[in-house]
Amino acid sequence: MRPLLYFSDVVTLTFDADKCTGCGMCLAVCPREVLRPSNGKVEVAWRDACIECGACRRNCPGGALKVKPGVGCASAMIDKMLGRKKACCVDDDSSPSCGQ
Amino acid sequence: MRYRVDPGLYTIGDAGPDSPVFVTASYKMSFDLLRKALPGISAWVLVLDTQGINVWCAAGKGTFGTDELVGRIQSSGLADVVSHRRLIVPQLGAPGIAAHEVRKRSGFQVVYGPVRADDLPAFLKDGLKATGRMRTKHFSFMERLALVPMEIVPAVKGALPVAAALFVLSFFVSGFSAPRALGRTIVVLVSLSASIIAGAVLTPLLLPWLPGRAFSTKGFYAGLLLAVCALLLTGTLYHSNMAMVLAQLVSIPALAAYLAMNFTGASTFTSLSGVQKEMRFALPLEIGATAAGLALWIAALLMGG
Structure with missing residues (x-):
């Protein structure tokens, strides 16, 4: 089955090859196959699949990967705009609605 | 618990x-x-x-x-x-x-x-x-199906006061008349149900196959389909005028698009930047079209629909 993709060319992910140590942690943590090994380092293979979860940035010891992490959740953003505190991934009982 | x-x-x-x-x-x-x-x-x-x-x-x-x-x-x-x-x-x-x-x-x-x-x-x-x-995080049909109830419940909770408000409003606009009140109620309930089915059920389930990248676009198409179904259904039950038909054609896809947009948070492939982009173009359209649908509905009532 074909993978689901959101918009093209919107994500904030950047990669600085000079800072990459080739440890491969980003390859292990990315849930979307955005990165792939390349000459002992990595490269961004599929940027549009990135969901900006921030796992690669958090686990990059060299600071080679940068992304503004966040959750792509319209109802949370609407709640925030309306000044309501309750948002997805915040309340206790409805957590299954944002995946496991 | x-x-x-x-x-x-x-x-x-x-x-x-x-x-x-x-x-x-x-x-x-x-x-x-x-x-x-x-x-x-x-x-x-x-x-x-x-x-x-x-x-x-x-x-x-x-x-x-x-x-x-x-x-x-x-x-x-x-x-x-x-x-x-x-x-x-x-x-x-x-x-x-x-x-x-x-x-x-x-x-x-x-x-x-x-x-x-x-x-x-x-x-x-x-x-x-x-x-x-x-x-890799996947998003299978069964996973999406499991999320549908969590989309329906808040949508229905939001729709009930709207249905009640529209019902009350209809009396202020065109006065009390029992047979017409029944017809109006049916139109409102069918339209809201069609929006919820399109935005909170069909869009999650048919996500890979609906056209467009934006969830709102996918919801819009599902809404258009359901709007036609709703018109066929209400047309057989209730004799409405052109403004009422237009009200349904405009508001059902708009509400469905809005509900579909709210599925971005439950999905596994959206980004914050992407949702910001979607909301910038879709939210004004959804609000505008819903307002237009409401205006058409009031016009239809004034015309005796």
Whole structure:
């Protein structure tokens, strides 16, 4: 089955090859196959699949990967705009609605 | 109901100093999924305090995080219980955990396990190696189906006061008349139901096949389809005028698009930047079209619809 993709060319992910140590942690943590090994380092293979979860940035010891992490959740953003505190991934009982 | 597990160190089976250590969240379902995935395996489970929230969401918030993990390793006395220095952390916890910092601060090496707990036996058997498939978050039809009730409930909760308000408004606009009131009520209820079916049921289920990248676009097309169905249905039950037909044609796709947009948070492939882009173009259109639909509906009532 074909993978689901959101918009093209919107994500904030950047990669600085000079800072990459080739440890491969980003390859292990990315849930979307955005990165792939390349000459002992990595490269961004599929940027549009990135969901900006921030796992690669958090686990990059060299600071080679940068992304503004966040959750792509319209109802949370609407709640925030309306000044309501309750948002997805915040309340206790409805957590299954944002995946496991 | 309690959905929480107390944070701390737990054992599964007959865990000893060499048994593997799994890290999870204090959300009961996360803990149970982990336990069920390890039949016949003796292991330690370190539960982090995520206030009852699952691993992925807690990692995004940072409660499933480096500080909490390092603190929990210390407070649980894990280093005295196991002879090795390795933790298996769910991959979806990685947005909150910096493996290199955990190692520096606690001496424990973080190994990221597969996305799904189901794959843990294969991961253990393979010497803590996850395949590409185990590393990828999918979004299957069954997963989407399971989310549908959680889309319907808030949509219906939001629609009920709207239906009541429109019903009351219809009397102010065109006066009381019992047979016409029945027809109006049917139109409102059918239109709101069609919007909810299109935006909260059809869009999640048909997500890969509906045209467009934006969820609003997908919801718009599903709404258009349901608007035609709604018109055919109300047309046979209730004799309405052109303005009423237009009101339904405009407002049903708009409301469906709005509801579909709210499915972005439950999906597994949207980004914050993407949702910001979608909301910038879709939200004004959705609000504008709904307002236009309301104006047309009032016009239809004034024309005696």
